[in-house]
Amino acid sequence: KKLGFDWAKNLYHLSYGMVDLPSGKMKSREGTVVDADDLIADMATTAKSISEELGKLEGYTEEEKQELYKTIGLGALKYYILKVDPKKRILFDPKESIDFQGNTGPFIQYTYARIQSILRKSDVDITIKLDVNEVSLHEKERELIKQLQLFPETVQQAAAQHSPALIANYTYDLxxxxxxFYQNVSILGADTEKEIVFRVQLSNTVAKTIKNAFSLLGIDVPERM
Known part of the structure; x- marks a missing residue:
């Protein structure tokens, strides 16, 4: 405001609690403060190691690999911090944050990439208008649809409460x-063409919602992993 910028009135400073490491509190006097640039570089290196171990790099150019490591590493770091309520103290565990299982950024990114793989394999026109009443919904489909319907409300709550954690944890629940749904229902091998179309469209909607949610958190999602 003092600099005369009109948009300053729309800004809100969201302050976070302290961030600790597994080794303990960061203290400048004791030289235990971690430089953000070093941490980001370490996260990318860890992402590289895990990706190579899991064999998820087939068909990637070297440039694409480096971009993927950065996307996973930064996603892990941002998500691990943002999933915690801003008012709470954070214990940041680099190894846990980049796990491909559990409430982590890479797990959500991997699910998004999995859906993109399904969409590439299908020959379904996702723009086809389908009457949902013509499809017999599986219990898991109903649960997924209910979760999707919560997204707009969750975004509104997150904005009102200045809490990105609400969006982060909603995305994990989704x-x-x-x-x-994926483990219990066959998507491309459904019994009827209408069921295949519906399930592909439903999967596409989930992917869009994940991408939108992560965009609000400043996290990228890779098209393949």
Whole structure:
């Protein structure tokens, strides 16, 4: 405001609690403060190691690999911090944050990439208008649809409460619902063409919601992993 910028009145400073490491509190006097640039570089290196170990790099150019490591590493770091309520103290565990299982950025990114793989394999026109009443919904489909319907309300609550954590944890719940659906229902091998179309469209909607949610958190999602 003092500099005369009109948009300053629309800004809100969201202050976070202290961030600790597994080794303990960061203290400048004791030289235990971690430089952000070093941490980001370490996260990318860890992402590289895990990706190579899991064999998820087939068909990637070296440039694409480096971009993927950065996307996963930064996503892990941002998500791990943002999923915690801003008022609470954060214990940041680099190894735990980049796990491909559980409430982590890479797990959500991997689910998004999995959906993109399904969409590439299908020959379904996702713009086809389908009467949902013509499809017999599986219990897991109903649960997933209910979760999708919560997104607009969650965004509004997050804005009102200045809490990105609400969006982060909503996205994790959505991903859990999708993976449960994925494990219990055949998408491309459904009994009827209408069921295939509906399930592909539903998967596409989930992917869009994940991407939108992560965009609000400043996190990128890779098209493949």
């Amino acid at each position: 991903v859990k619902a999708f993976n449960s």
